[in-house]
Amino acid sequence: GATGMSLNEIITYERIRRAKQLLTEGEKTVAQIAEELCFASPQYFSYKFSKEVGCPPSQYAEYIRQHEED
Secondary structure, three states: OOOOOOHHHHHHHHHHHHHHHHHHHOOOOHHHHHHHOOOOOHHHHHHHHHHHHOOOHHHHHHHHHHHHOO
16 A cells, blocks of 8 residues: 555656556667656666666566566
């Protein structure tokens, strides 16, 4: 739930959730996703994504792709 989260944290969480969807679809680059979700830069997006998810977006996308083929 959203208990104890600031509005900012909720927004970031939602953006990361959307980013995961976009990465899973595999049609956009990390830079395009960063831009679409209004992150200041691809580097900042990667930083925030890594903090939330535990790995960089490129690695996440790679992992998803490998496991979809199984």
